[in-house]
Amino acid sequence: MEKRMICAGIDAGSRAIKVVLIDAESHEIVGEGLADQGVEQDKLASQLFKAVLKRNGANGSDVGAIVATGYGRSAVSIADTTVTEITCHAVGVHRLVPKARTVIDIGGQDSKLLRLDASGRVRDFVMNDRCAAGTGRFLEVTAKRLGVELDALGPLAAGSQHPAAISSMCVVFAETEITGLLASGTAREDIVAGVEAAIAARIAGMAGRSVEPPVIFTGGVAMVSGMTAALQAALKQTVDVAPAPQMTGALGAAILASRQLSGAPM
Amino acid sequence: MIDAPERITLEEWDLRYEKLYRAGLPQPAYGGPLSRHVSDGDHRLLKLRYDNSPAALRLWNFLLTEEDRLHRARAAGKKIVGTMKDLGTVPVMAYSFDNMVAFYPDGAWWIPCVMEYSAGLLEIADSLGIDESFCPVRAMLGAFVTEAHFPIPNMLICSVGATCDDFSAIAQRLNGLGHSIFWWEIPHRRCPEQAEATAELPGGLSAPRCQVEFVKSELARVKVALEQLAGAELDEERLSAGIRQANLVRQSLAELRYLAFTAEPCPIPALEMLVAEMLAIHYCSDRGETMVVLEELLDEVKVRVRAGRGVLDADAAKIFWVNPVADLQVMNLLEDCGGRLCGTEYLFTHALDPIPENVPPLEALARAALADPMAGSSIDRAERICSDVCRFGAEAVLISRIPGASHCALEGQVISEVVADTLGIPVLEIEVPPVADSMSPTVRTRLEALAETVRARRRSRQNRWRNG
Secondary structure, three states: OOOOOEEEEEEEOOOEEEEEEEEOOOOOEEEEEEEEOOOOHHHHHHHHHHHHHHHOOOOHHHEEEEEEEOOOHHHOOOOOEEOOHHHHHHHHHHHHOOOOOEEEEEOOOOEEEEEEOOOOOEEEEEEOOOOOOOOHHHHHHHHHHHOOOHHHHHHHHHOOOOOOOOOOOOHHHHHHHHHHHHHOOOOHHHHHHHHHHHHHHHHHHHHOOOOOOOEEEEOHHHHOOOHHHHHHHHHOOOEEEOOOHHHHHHHHHHHHHHHHHHOOOO | OOOOOOEEEHHHHHHHHHHHHHOOOOOOOOOOOHHHHHHHOOHHHHHOEEEOOHHHHHHHHHHHOHHHHHHHHHHOOOEEEEEEOOOOOHHHHHOOOOOEEEEOHHHHHHHHHHOOOOOOHHHHHHHOOOOOOOOHHHHHHHHHHHOOOOOOOOEEEEEEEOOOHHHHHHHHHHHHOOOOEEEEEEOOOOOOOOOOOEEEEHHHEEEEHHHHHHHHHHHHHHHHHHHHHHOOOOOHHHHHHHHHHHHHHHHHHHHHHHHHHHOOOOOOOHHHHHHHHHHHHHHHHOHHHHHHHHHHHHHHHHHHHHHOOOOOOOOOEEEEEEOOOOOOHHHHHHHHOOEEEEEEEOOOHHHOOOOOOOOOHHHHHHHHHHOOOOOOOHHHHHHHHHHHHHHHOOOEEEEEEOOOOOOHHHHHHHHHHHHHHHHOOOEEEEEOOOOOHHHHHHHHHHHHHHHHHHHHHHHHHHHHHHOO
């Protein structure tokens, strides 16, 4: 049987690298993989890409086009071209949830809210400013300060009775607040729930006056349980987590790679 | 020598300069290769990309030799007036005297960028209690302390009231250091009430008659102070002549802006346009030469437009830029990310609009001063931005926040909402410190995403047309 051409998307995020392989024609996902990000971004991306290819019985000659996205996209030398994560998340989410009109992506270093039209194209977007207060970095700092793993935050928050009020909108100052809360005997559960609410409030502030449903939540932070509920409360809207939320950027990049391969506008 | 328009590095400019020089390039006294300014400490120049025309070379050399010009003016016995915060009103009065030049000490806010912090001006401001919670214009304080960037003026004039809070605080600190300042007040521009006498202002604005009268009286005080400094009277005829000269500069700039923002492909880079627009405020200490520099740039742009040649891809996303950037390199970055400048609002639109010539000169200047975007509401600013976005055909608006600037904390959201509601085009806010190298990846992502979004919207529009 003739081998089908593959297209690849590589999302070089600040915390993790994600690779998605799709069939160039059907856009069916044929492989995916994830690895921690590190200093040698190019090497790590290349290693992961090769590993995912190998795992799926493919090699470099099967790949028609590669698009890199994410914070470290420029460092991915095997990519044919780069596209920002804003466009890639929009394309990826549209593929998975065609009716989506708002996408909230919270990654390790930044957060964004995208408004999509019916065809899945970005109409407008907003991003967090320099401060990491509305990003996954806030959760990392919290986990470190509380001495727990990142994936333990969600279950902890679920046990909160009275979420703490985190007044600071700056991660550095918030860490000081957390220290103060711990010293005053505030339960860890309430601190985590307070941090999740603070992140959600930041996103709601970015969103402004109107958030058109359906609202889809992507990015690594979407996997932290409790964040979706916090966002729903802050936005006063139903928020659905995208299937495989960490991979939507890479999926979008792979779809854009297939468009590039076919000569269609990206 | 005919060369295709392009953006080139400083190193490439050096090679090009040699060729042009050998070919007999006519140059003004302040001419020469651009790279010579690096030895003065202007290290940022090494990282910028420039338009490759001789007109752009002249523009840059004119900008980067202002300090020499001011020292020569002093040596020639001319009076030097530092006009602070006021953008484009008092300089018109000062240049109406024969023996006076005005300059803009606030312009020192670019020194930390151009010299990549090496001058230590921000540290001096820190030591004077004006820290990074203030706008980078605090570098001006350091420049007054070191006296290494401009001669201490014979007179300092500063507008207060409905101006930038940061700047008022910084100017007061300067005053406290022993620099005498002549203050004049600009009130917050309000809408005339029903049955209240109204005055039309430049830019389609209006204000109560009483506010114009008040500003006129303030400018009359300024005029007397300038007359005392000059030792000569400034009669209506001379002031009117000064206004006419100012309007010639503004007219030339208006034509340049229109071509630069609307011609396809883009005929001149964003960075050179930023420098050109800044000349309108204070003429870089030589009004006559400003006119020559702008005319030469305009001629170059006209030639390019007629030939259909430009410096960027024809499909570049058309971006309307709000607020000046503290780091000049970000103007390059816009173009590297697939955008082009298609309109600007650098907080001094009133210094670009013609000053009325059909009313007495002080009345005309008072009306122009009251049209200052900072004297009015953010809604007024946003409406002017919407109007100019339509005029130039921009596809998105980029608001560049100035770190520490008090007005930026509030105006961005107002402008974003008015633009989004009125025009429905994307609006993006970024924050640019004086040296944005460490933030370059995040700023780049935002600018690239904005350009991608504009292109996606174009495709959506095309699809809608195709589908009827």
